[in-house]
Amino acid sequence: MFVSASVTCFFAPVIDDPKNSGSIGVGFTIDRGVEVRLAEKTTFNGKKIRLPTLEYVLSKLGYEGGAEIKSDLPLGCGFGLSGATALASALEVNEKLGLNLSLFQIADLAHEAEVLNRTGLGDVTTQCHGGFVVRKNASAPSICSVDRFLWDVEMDFLVMGELKTSEILEGNLKEVYKIGVECLKKFLKRPSISYLFEVSKEFTLRCGFADDDILDAIEAVESCGGLASMIMLGKGVFALNGDVLRELKGFYTKSRVVWYGIKKSL
Numbered sequence: 001m002f003v004s005a006s007v008t009c010f011f012a013p014v015i016d017d018p019k020n021s022g023s024i025g026v027g028f029t030i031d032r033g034v035e036v037r038l039a040e041k042t043t044f045n046g047k048k049i050r051l052p053t054l055e056y057v058l059s060k061l062g063y064e065g066g067a068e069i070k071s072d073l074p075l076g077c078g079f080g081l082s083g084a085t086a087l088a089s090a091l092e093v094n095e096k097l098g099l100n101l102s103l104f105q106i107a108d109l110a111h112e113a114e115v116l117n118r119t120g121l122g123d124v125t126t127q128c129h130g131g132f133v134v135r136k137n138a139s140a141p142s143i144c145s146v147d148r149f150l151w152d153v154e155m156d157f158l159v160m161g162e163l164k165t166s167e168i169l170e171g172n173l174k175e176v177y178k179i180g181v182e183c184l185k186k187f188l189k190r191p192s193i194s195y196l197f198e199v200s201k202e203f204t205l206r207c208g209f210a211d212d213d214i215l216d217a218i219e220a221v222e223s224c225g226g227l228a229s230m231i232m233l234g235k236g237v238f239a240l241n242g243d244v245l246r247e248l249k250g251f252y253t254k255s256r257v258v259w260y261g262i263k264k265s266l
């Protein structure tokens with residue numbers, strides 16, 4: 001099963017019980033993500049790893065074993081891979097064990113794993129829909145009201161390091177919530193790809209999430225006529241016409257935004 005990465009542009013987090021936890025905001029799916037197959041042991045690109053969200057869903061579904069995960073994106077850098085692997089592996093188990101669970105039943109389970117481990121709030125909802133996904137309320141995927149913009153664009157990404165989502169989600173989120181809600185209201189008044197970048201950058205600056213490396217990368221893109229903002233939550237940026245990012249230090253990749261989040265592997 002393939003599940004796309006989910007890149008969050010801005011968000012307003014709510015942490016409660018898993019059903020009523022989530023984030024309002026905007027995120028998008030790309031043609032890169034995780035390819036997951038059930039296997040004896042859990043590996044990420046051939047290396048043994050521990051992924052709490054994956055372990056949670058497998059054990060809840062009664063599957064004894066692990067999963068082989070392949071990805072050309074890094075873990076812990078804001079691509080929502082913890083949610084993607086939980087969702088993909090739960091879909092695989094559903095098929096293998098003939099559980100006949102619905103997509104939203106599975107998505108809610110993957111979301112629960114994310115909330116309990118503080119690894120994500122809105123990623124699984126974004127991955128259930130695809131494209132530029134507007135999450136209008138903070139909740140589990142099955143009850144989250146969404147809208148989608150199907151803009152056909154290619155994005156540049158530069159990852160300069162990891163940022164532990166759990167460390168931020170365990171902090172004080174009151175101000176982030178307020179700014180996130182304001183940003184969504186603004187964006188929905190005149191939605192466009194360029195305004196999405198403007199609002200996302202405003203969110204990043206007002207929340208104080210960006211360090212000098214991030215700010216320098218955004219400035220480099222803008223000085224070449226492109227648009228950029230910070231990946232939530234990772235030490236990296238996403239950009240439109242951001243070719244210049246290739247010249248900066250870090251992991252660079254280019255990806256197309258896709259209008260799906262889940263795809264059966266061939």
Ligand SMILES: Nc1ncnc2c1ncn2[C@@H]1O[C@H](COP(=O)(O)OP(=O)(O)O)[C@@H](O)[C@H]1O
Pocket residue numbers: 049050051052053074075076077078079080081082083117118119120162163164165166
């Ligand atoms: N080498 C690794 N680097 C980063 N995270 C890792 C690694 N190995 C396992 N993990 C697990 O992967 C998850 C990454 O989650 P998160 O920080 O939300 O990033 P992402 O944006 O990829 O979902 C965490 O549960 C973490 O414990």
Ligand SMILES: CC(C)(COP(=O)(O)O)[C@@H](O)C(=O)O
Pocket residue numbers: 006008010011013022023025027077078079080081082119120121122123165232233234
């Ligand atoms: C921003 C974040 C809370 C975390 O995203 P990641 O680090 O990619 O797991 C996301 O889940 C969201 O709610 O939009």
